[in-house]
Amino acid sequence: MTQVLKKCSLSDKLCIVWQQQYEIIIIPTFLVGIFLIILGVILWLFLRGKRTQQQSPGLQGIAPVPPSRSPNGEAGGHGGSVFVPLKVTSVESLLQTSTHALAQLQVPREQLSEVLEQIYNGSCGAIYRTKMYTEDPAKSKSIVLKTLKEPARLHEIQDFLGRIQFYQYLGKHQNLVQLEGCCTEGEPLYMVLEDVAQGDLLGFLWTCRRDVMTMDGLLYDLTEKQVYHIGKQVLLALEFLQDKHLLHGDVAARNILIQCDLTAKLCGLGLAYEVHTQGAIASTRTVPLKWLAPERLLLRPSGIRGDIWSFGILLYEMVTLGAPPYPEVPPTSILQHLQRGKIMKKPSSCTHTMYSLMKSCWRWREDKRPSLTELRSRLETAARTADDRAVLQVPELVIPELYAAVAGISIESLSYSCSVL
Template sequence: MESEPRPASRSLLGCSSGDNLCIVREYEYEVIIVPVFMIFVFFIILGLILWLRYRNHKEMEEINDGKDSSRGIQRPNTSEHIALREATVEGVLSCKDPYLETFEIPRDRITGDLQKIRTGTFGPIYKAQLLPKESEKQQTIVIAALRDSPSARDTQLFLDRIRFHAKLGKHPNIVDMLGCCTDQLPIYLIMENVSEGDLLNFLWTCRRDVMAMDKIPFDITEKQIFSVAIQVVNGLEYLHQKKLLHGDVAARNVLIHHDFTAKISGLSIASDIYNRSMILMHHKIPLKWQAPEHLMKKPVTEKSDIWSLGILMYEMVTLGAPPYPDIPPRQILQFLQRGHRIKRPPTCGTTLYNIMKSCWEWRETDRPTYPDLKKRLEAGKKNANDKIVLQVPEEVVPELYAQVAGLEESFLMDNFTIL
């Protein structure tokens, strides 16, 4: 049986039928041109993708700027900032935002000895008295002062923080700026005094009172937890309406009044976003309060604050216990990736715990919105117990708390959460 003839191979003109090198040369243009063409197409596509991302980024900045302006808080003009490498402190002060003049308080209205209470981000924190105007009463104030011998950069950052508070506006659940002294050094940011200080230490005080079996000056009930949570939601919603994030929602960053009025403080991240459209690297946010996307170094959103709000509710219902007490801070992400969450504390009712769990959904889109949270918290408040006082007899040891919570002990003792 005869085999079918093999098809003749193409060959270059002048090549003999057995010259393989000559036949290979026939394809050398295809071997070179095709890869070059594919590389060329790849770079065109890559350039197009980068251009589209840049254009979308610029459009979002313009949209956000427009929204911020319509809501009464405008981004600062970065051209107003002087080159800090060449600046002096006096130069920075001379170039400050003229808008701050409307908030200037004469230094002679600050009376009495400055009582140092803690050390803040930029310098000492004092309590003092503010002499009244004609129609006012003398009041206790908190003064955040810029440290002695500041650099030009520190001075600019502190002025930026003052400007942020000045332009943020007033809200009943956000710590209020009363004024400033920026005419000369030392620069002062003057804030309202919130009588009971930060919520975390307030919760610890309640533990000590219960343990001592003395007369309890502050009785925390389940209903009051719902009330404080609603107020924090209101304050966070106000920030997010202005396209700002808090970034570190926790009991240590909430101030509490004797009438259980809650005021959000610790707004340094929101100030960074307002002044620079970015979060500076110096913020040390404890891992146990961070949402999964934050732990994975992904962009944070308002839903990241909602996750942390669930941790804040846990802090309240346990009178200041550290979250995930049995899990080392560095293992939190792995713990959450396996679907685990904080177990329901013995002092926590089912309704409150279900709200907390809804804040801890892995997917951001599955977490509740602020209107949804307020609706559920209001409903829970109506049915919450207002008679039984929460009791956790174990006294908190700050050193042990700091270790379990993943905080530096000095952060608990030496910071003041207004800044």
């Protein structure tokens, strides 16, 4: 076009028309190109946001877990002292590598009964209740058998072995679910755990709502004094974890097992395992929003005071016999609810002393909440004068599907599967 214009005289009208056509074509084309590029960027950002929402279960009342701090304020995680190193290329060599570390935990497979009662079937493997025999048949005991699905990939086996070693690292505590042993010399892999026949505390609380005094010869009533008794045991378990620089991260009635004598055993230690072995919690790990402290909801690093906030929710669960927290607030609106300075109202069956304990756990600032030791001391003081005769009563029975929707959890989580790591 430039060459053509050079051959024209200034008075040549046809050349002027060509020059104007050149400007009319190039400038709009340039503007359209910029528009298409901007439109493409906006569309890409929109699709990426939609994909993130679909992958994140936060809209259902569950949030990803932020990094955690150890009780002394440092970042959580202590390397990988109980993590089986993945330096092998086959399942056989991996099992051989871990044989020495788990030698004291091995249970001969012939000691396990062939009669298995399946109590849960998860994505990683089924969970059974069965019996473990000893040399004295009269001393056989019921145990829970967690299995790893077959065929399992190398990293799945590594993770399964790492969780067994984590139990070994923790050691024994009367208020934690105990590891009885394992079968890992070959596939299928088994994790042998103690059986707590009454199941999880949430189901127990729901049973207490029924208008019966006994069931199978066991008393199913709960008093204020017994609530303090159970709460104290949970605090003892949390103190034990704190001494090992561990956080629980998901303190809730569904993650506590209860025995016939009301001995409470904290379970659901998957978050503690991940922080301890990897220094962070897996991005796929999620926790129901309504049990999280504000700093967790804001995706900030959380310390042991985050567990204390959740303990206050646990007290509410117990005194209401398993009611979902914040029943009038949608799970996805819980952060805005707390930011307005609102907390749960005192339940009708709750004394002022217990509600005061709850409120102390729900202080917005972490440093304003009591420590585990302070909280346990206050619980023990309150228990001395607590009513041990008046039975907590809630007339309505629970519909699990409705509870799951209000609490913002999946119906599958309301299962005995919470009893395993």
